[in-house]
Amino acid sequence: MTIYSHSRISTFEQCPLKFKYQYIDEAEVEVEGTAEAFLGSRVHEALEKLYKDLKFQKINSLQQLLDFYNSEWEKNWNDNILIVREEYDKNNFKKMGEKFITDYYNRYAPFDQAKTIGLEMRIEIKLDEKGEYVLQGFIDRLASPKDGIYEIHDYKTANTLPTQDDADTDRQLALYAIAVKEMFSDCKKVILIWHYLAFDKEVRSERSEEQLGELKKEVINAIKQIESTKDFQPNESALCNWCDFRSLCPKFSHLVELEDKKPEEFLADDGVKLVNEYAVLKAEEDRLAKKIDELKEKIFRFAEAKKLDRLYGSDAAVTVWKKDCLKFPVKEDQCYQEFVKLLKLQGLWDDFSILDKYKLQKAFEGGQIDFEKMKELARFASKEMVKRLYLRFTRAN
Ligand code: SF4
The missing domain is CATH 1.20.5 (Single alpha-helices involved in coiled-coils or other helix-helix interfaces)
Incomplete structure (x- = not known):
């Protein structure tokens, strides 16, 4: 049984080929992650140290914490770390981290809002009764402000602030809430808290039992889709700039080769x-x-x-x-539904409607159809190699 994680599933949704390189082939590449990921790791380490020392009744001063952060930064930085935005350098990222830690420290000192229960805590999320589908995750910090109330804290170093709606539909911490509810029998409520450090802001959300039940089903379907995939196609997006596998990816390896x-x-x-x-x-x-x-x-x-x-x-x-x-209504026209109804009533629909094969193919390949329905439809699908060239100018002439 493969143990999945939220990031494994998200990687597949972002790009099936990246998923293959990372989790199936475990491909080795020269790039050692991006500056953004490096910054995230160093800030997480500093905040972990802050709360770990607190357990031993040691309160680090802000300066001690920044010294720790800076020394870890220098020890771990190397030139294979990718800086995508060329207008910034290593020091810009380092200073961002200092600012995140300073703002966090000043906002929460003396850090007595809740008791810390776990740091970088590994959890397992059982998605079904039989235990066939299990997810693992790591909670940045699990805390309890009072009996029966649990808080899942997640530190974010991203430069975009989500809306409340984004937080209310976020999958990762909601999945962690399932595990916390199972682990602690006195648990009455789980609060999901994201610390958006670049904005010195907390975003909070909660989930009902029904929402968590639906989420389990959704995630099981996502896992089934991954497990039934044989052809891991690249899915190009703005995130490709931060992908560690550009030197292997057929969409970018030629560009990487030309860069030098x-x-x-x-x-x-x-x-x-x-x-x-x-x-x-x-x-x-x-x-x-x-x-x-x-x-x-x-x-x-x-x-x-x-x-x-x-x-x-x-x-x-x-x-x-x-x-x-003669021109008959198309889908975008207001009277289209009425027109279709009439054709069906007259028994003409089967003769004159056409199946939108292109839309079906896109929905099928994009996994937008229920998994069981896809399995039935797959009997009628065959493969055919289609070749096309798309020309795009990469710089203004
Ligand atoms: S560069 Fe983009 S398309 Fe290629 S593997 Fe990475 S995410 Fe996928």
């Missing part, structure tokens, strides 16, 4: 030569397509003025075809 080349080596690369030639021809094709459209318009106008249906040239003739065609 000198200008003359870059232009001599076979891939670069092919793309440059294709881009020139495509631009020519687009120019010709525009010219053909203009010419067609001229022919229509000429034929209409002369009342002709066919025009003759030296070696070719052009026939002009025109007809007033």
Whole structure:
């Protein structure tokens, strides 16, 4: 039985190929994570130390905590850590962490809001009665402000603040709440608390028993989808810039290879030569397509003025075809539903409706159809290799 985690499932949802590299192939890459992830780890360590020492009645001063953070930063930093935003350097990230820790310290000192029960606490979340689906997680800090009340604290170093709605639908801490409820028999309430350190702000939420029950079903379905996947396709998004596997990914490995080349080596690369030639021809094709459209318009106008249906040239003739065609409502039209109802009533729907195969294929591949239904539909699906080229200019001409 594979033990899943929330980040395993999120990685699959973000990009199935990244999931494969990370969890199936356990691929090794030169990049050792991003500066953002490094910053997150160092800040987590400092806050863990703060509460760990408190258990031993030791209150670190802010300066002691910052000294610890800075020394861990210097010990662990190396040049393989990726800085995506080139306008910032290592020191910018380091200073961000100092500010996060300072704001947190000043807001919560002397840290007596609740009793700390666990730090970086490993938990197991049982999703079904039989124990077939189990998730593991780590709670940054589990605390109890009074008997029967538990707080799950999570430190966030991200630069975006979620809305209350985002917090109320967040999956990770809600899953942790399932485990906490099972672990402590006196548990009456679990409060989910995110500390958005860049904003010096707390975001809180709670979940009902029904919501947690629904969540278990959702997560089991997500796991079933991962386990039935055989073809792990890349899913390109803005997050690719922070992906550790760019040097392996078919969408980016050529770019990574080119990054270290000198200008003359870059232009001599076979891939670069092919793309440059294709881009020139495509631009020519687009120019010709525009010219053909203009010419067609001229022919229509000429034929209409002369009342002709066919025009003759030296070696070719052009026939002009025109007809007033009937147009029926489309999905976006207000009367579409009424129109469909009428077709069904007249027994004509089966003859004249078409199955939207493209939409079905997208929903199927994107896992937007219920897992059991997908299994039944899979009997009718076959594979066919479709090849296309998409040209995109990567810098302004
Ligand atoms: S670079 Fe993007 S598409 Fe490629 S594996 Fe990473 S997340 Fe997926």
